[in-house]
Amino acid sequence: MFAPPLRSTALLTLAAVGLAAQAAPLRYAEDRAPGIVNPAFATSMSEARINELIFEGLYTDSTELASVPRLAADATLSPDKRAMRIRLRTDVKWHDGTPFTADDVVFTVKALKNKQTASPEVGRVLWIDSARKIDRHTVELRFGQPEYAPQDKLHFKILPAHRFDGDVIPRTHPFRNRPIGTGPWSVTSFNDDNSVTLQKWRDYWGEARIDEFVMREVADKNYQAKLLVYESIEALVRVLPRDLATLQADRKVELYPYQTNSWWYVGFNQQRAPFDDPRVRKALSLMVDVPELLAPIGTGDRVSGPFVPSSPFYNHDVPARSRDVAAAKALLQEAGFTFDGRAWSRDGQRLTLTVAAQKNLETAQDVVVNLQSQLQNQGITVETRFLELPEWKQRIWTQKDYDLILSLWTFDRNEDIYQQFHSGGSRNFSGYANPQVDELLDKSRATTDPQEKKVLLRQVHALVAADDPMVFLWTLDSYAALSTRAQGVVVHPFYFFTFAPSWSLR
Amino acid sequence: MASPARSPRAWAFAAAIGRELATFALTLLGAAVLVQVLLALAPGDAIDSLPNAAELRPVLAAQWHLDDPLPTQILAWIADVARGDLRTSLVYRPGMPVLEVIAGPAWRSLGLLLTATALASGVGVGLAFVTRGRAWWIRPAVWAVSIVPVFLLARLLVHTLNTAAWSLMQAGSIARPGWFALPVEDHPFRWALAVAILAVGSGALAEIHAEAEGLLERIQGSGYVQAARARGAPLWPHVARNLLPPLATILASRAAFFVGGLVILEKILLLNGVGAILWRAAIDRDYPLALGITLLTAAAVGLARLLADAVRLSLDPRRREAP
Numbered sequence: 015m016f017a018p019p020l021r022s023t024a025l026l027t028l029a030a031v032g033l034a035a036q037a038a039p040l041r042y043a044e045d046r047a048p049g050i051v052n053p054a055f056a057t058s059m060s061e062a063r064i065n066e067l068i069f070e071g072l073y074t075d076s077t078e079l080a081s082v083p084r085l086a087a088d089a090t091l092s093p094d095k096r097a098m099r100i101r102l103r104t105d106v107k108w109h110d111g112t113p114f115t116a117d118d119v120v121f122t123v124k125a126l127k128n129k130q131t132a133s134p135e136v137g138r139v140l141w142i143d144s145a146r147k148i149d150r151h152t153v154e155l156r157f158g159q160p161e162y163a164p165q166d167k168l169h170f171k172i173l174p175a176h177r178f179d180g181d182v183i184p185r186t187h188p189f190r191n192r193p194i195g196t197g198p199w200s201v202t203s204f205n206d207d208n209s210v211t212l213q214k215w216r217d218y219w220g221e222a223r224i225d226e227f228v229m230r231e232v233a234d235k236n237y238q239a240k241l242l243v244y245e246s247i248e249a250l251v252r253v254l255p256r257d258l259a260t261l262q263a264d265r266k267v268e269l270y271p272y273q274t275n276s277w278w279y280v281g282f283n284q285q286r287a288p289f290d291d292p293r294v295r296k297a298l299s300l301m302v303d304v305p306e307l308l309a310p311i312g313t314g315d316r317v318s319g320p321f322v323p324s325s326p327f328y329n330h331d332v333p334a335r336s337r338d339v340a341a342a343k344a345l346l347q348e349a350g351f352t353f354d355g356r357a358w359s360r361d362g363q364r365l366t367l368t369v370a371a372q373k374n375l376e377t378a379q380d381v382v383v384n385l386q387s388q389l390q391n392q393g394i395t396v397e398t399r400f401l402e403l404p405e406w407k408q409r410i411w412t413q414k415d416y417d418l419i420l421s422l423w424t425f426d427r428n429e430d431i432y433q434q435f436h437s438g439g440s441r442n443f444s445g446y447a448n449p450q451v452d453e454l455l456d457k458s459r460a461t462t463d464p465q466e467k468k469v470l471l472r473q474v475h476a477l478v479a480a481d482d483p484m485v486f487l488w489t490l491d492s493y494a495a496l497s498t499r500a501q502g503v504v505v506h507p508f509y510f511f512t513f514a515p516s517w518s519l520r
Numbered sequence: 521m522a523s524p525a526r527s528p529r530a531w532a533f534a535a536a537i538g539r540e541l542a543t544f545a546l547t548l549l550g551a552a553v554l555v556q557v558l559l560a561l562a563p564g565d566a567i568d569s570l571p572n573a574a575e576l577r578p579v580l581a582a583q584w585h586l587d588d589p590l591p592t593q594i595l596a597w598i599a600d601v602a603r604g605d606l607r608t609s610l611v612y613r614p615g616m617p618v619l620e621v622i623a624g625p626a627w628r629s630l631g632l633l634l635t636a637t638a639l640a641s642g643v644g645v646g647l648a649f650v651t652r653g654r655a656w657w658i659r660p661a662v663w664a665v666s667i668v669p670v671f672l673l674a675r676l677l678v679h680t681l682n683t684a685a686w687s688l689m690q691a692g693s694i695a696r697p698g699w700f701a702l703p704v705e706d707h708p709f710r711w712a713l714a715v716a717i718l719a720v721g722s723g724a725l726a727e728i729h730a731e732a733e734g735l736l737e738r739i740q741g742s743g744y745v746q747a748a749r750a751r752g753a754p755l756w757p758h759v760a761r762n763l764l765p766p767l768a769t770i771l772a773s774r775a776a777f778f779v780g781g782l783v784i785l786e787k788i789l790l791l792n793g794v795g796a797i798l799w800r801a802a803i804d805r806d807y808p809l810a811l812g813i814t815l816l817t818a819a820a821v822g823l824a825r826l827l828a829d830a831v832r833l834s835l836d837p838r839r840r841e842a843p
Contacts, residue, residue, distance in 0.1 A: 055614060186614075190616065208792045230704055240701070246704050
């Protein structure tokens with residue numbers, strides 16, 4: 015037996031202390047743990063966020079939100095813009111040590127498109143006609159129509175072909191709880207308390223500083239800020255407005271504002287009375303005092319149409335509607351309603367509306383109750399209904415059994431509102447239809463010129479705002495909160511952890 | 521070897537147990553069918569939880585048998601269960617076999633239930649021994665604590681303990697305890713707290729204590745105990761023999777309450793047992809998972825009743841001889 019020299023022991027001890035210090039995890043809270051860690055089946059933001067740590071796409075966002083290569087090394091777009099040849103990085107390994115190759119890209123595109131996979135993410139690849147392996151580290155993608163900036167759509171996560179048979183990803187595949195990616199962190203355990211532990215992937219091709227991430231499920235949103243104060247977690251993805259002051263006052267917590275492509279609205283059911291009449295929709299829009307609805311739940315920017323003000327598609331020439339009760343009353347009278355000093359009625363029936371909102375939509379209750387109070391003060395009887403997601407989908411989306419809804423739409427960087435406002439859109443459950451808008455949306459999808467797209471969508475903004483399919487409300491100011499131990503933090507407005515490789519933890 | 525004189529008793533015992541088993545099986549079936557009907561009546565289904573439900577419905581409805589008529593769905597599920605296949609989770613853990621999803625959580629919940637039951641019985645009966653016939657104020661005191669609903673007790677304790685510990689830590693009076701902050705740290709203290717809350721809350725302890733006091737007074741005043749006391753013989757065999765059957769009945773009747781308390785307690789203390797998962801499965805309309813857990817909990821409650829009946833029948837000669 016040899017006793018190590020004293021100096022070596024001291025160095026080893028120091029190294030061990032250093033390692034122990036580095037091994038401190040960054041723990042973050044989610045309302046709900048991901049049900050499945052497989053980007054092909056991601057249906058919630060908690061799944062999208064954890065996938066960002068584990069998986070990578072061919073391209074990703076820079077901190078300026080421009081597309082930059084990730085698994086791609088470089089690419090050339092054909093002159094007709096219908097094909098793209100992508101050279102892949104050669105130094106990338108999956109978390110099981112298998113090298114990443116062109117087969118994985120081809121597999122991912124084919125498997126996501128496969129109907130048997132039934133992936134909710136299929137929309138991200140439908141525009142790709144085919145994917146072909148050129149050599150071990152080169153693929154060629156062919157598109158259904160010319161693509162001006164295909165890299166902006168090539169952010170979807172790549173999956174390991176060698177883990178699946180054929181070109182299908184079955185939901186039941188054990189990959190669901192033994193996922194491997196090429197990203198900076200790999201899943202090491204799904205824990206009994208629903209938390210998930212991720213550790214730095216030792217063969218990661220890039221740089222990642224934090225050794226361990228732990229996703230903790232804390233169903234009670236009201237409690238998450240408390241845990242950050244108690245130093246039981248290091249990161250809070252979204253701070254509730256009511257917790258802002260507390261966290262701002264805490265010297266160990268840093269707040270990070272970020273803009274989301276997300277806007278709130280009160281939607282009208284245009285397929286039945288009274289909102290099949292545009293005058294009634296406009297009257298309601300003019301009756302609502304939007305700043306008063308916003309004040310109790312936080313701060314944000316008013317929106318006048320279907321984009322956020324920071325979007326290139328936002329039409330700043332369209333003003334947000336201001337409250338004008340006299341004009342609203344005139345419009346209701348024009349639509350056949352009479353006011354008896356207490357309530358509005360038509361054909362002997364009082365104007366009674368139901369406002370529905372999703373139960374898990376934070377602060378929705380405050381907004382709905384204030385909206386109810388505002389409308390009741392104007393003589394409209396309002397009932398409220400809060401629904402769980404499945405009931406919401408069935409009652410609102412499928413049966414279209416509602417008068418008004420309070421909800422929000424969240425978009426990724428493409429801000430594609432086609433499904434919401436095209437008469438044939440799968441998410442257009444309110445029944446909005448304007449042939450001019452349809453035509454502009456079709457053109458905006460077909461165009462390869464970003465400038466033209468901007469012009470077209472700004473026209474859509476103006477037309478939609480004039481039709482009043484909904485009361486456009488606001489985009490909320492969002493804040494993430496992190497322990498001051500976390501350094502170099504930049505958060506991505508949608509996926510949150512996109513820039514986590516450059517974060518560190520003191 | 522059973523003596524010929526005891527055979528009729530043994531037959532009666534077996535018949536009684538047989539009846540209980542048949543009731544047990546029918547209860548399981550009834551619970552499973554009822555839950556299927558309730559879930560079918562609830563608006564929305566598992567596909568509605570997905571973002572682009574409309575596009576996915578044609579494929580998933582076929583894969584998940586959601587388009588079949590309800591009776592067909594129920595019969596198919598019963599046939600699968602009879603083969604030992606509880607199917608796979610649809611939303612909570614997509615594609616994972618239900619047994620795999622609930623195996624670990626079920627053991628955790630069962631451990632919690634059994635420990636809480638043992639604690640409630642031990643403390644309730646122990647207190648009754650001490651307080652019987654004296655210290656009249658103890659009963660209302662026990663009631664005052666025990667009557668607090670489980671969810672309120674849990675929230676109060678989590679808040680109070682965290683606030684107190686944080687204040688002491690900030691003042692430098694204590695080092696950070698291993699369990700801090702509740703409930704996110706997986707520490708034995710969190711489990712001990714859960715057991716204590718379940719054993720005490722929603723009237724569990726008060727009911728057992730009150731029943732045990734009454735029973736003890738009756739037993740102590742009975743002729744056979746007085747005779748044993750006069751003979752100088754030990755009293756505990758008589759007390760135990762007469763206390764256990766009614767106590768088993770009380771505990772069995774409380775089993776369903778314990779399970780009910782477990783759902784909310786697991787949610788608050790992030791224990792991720794079958795109670796918390798059942799809550800999630802019901803909201804997500806994850807039918808196979810909700811049904812699997814229902815079957816399991818119905819079986820657990822049924823088994824508790826069976827066990828109580830076995831105790832009662834084996835210790836109470838009058839019941840054993842009953843037709």
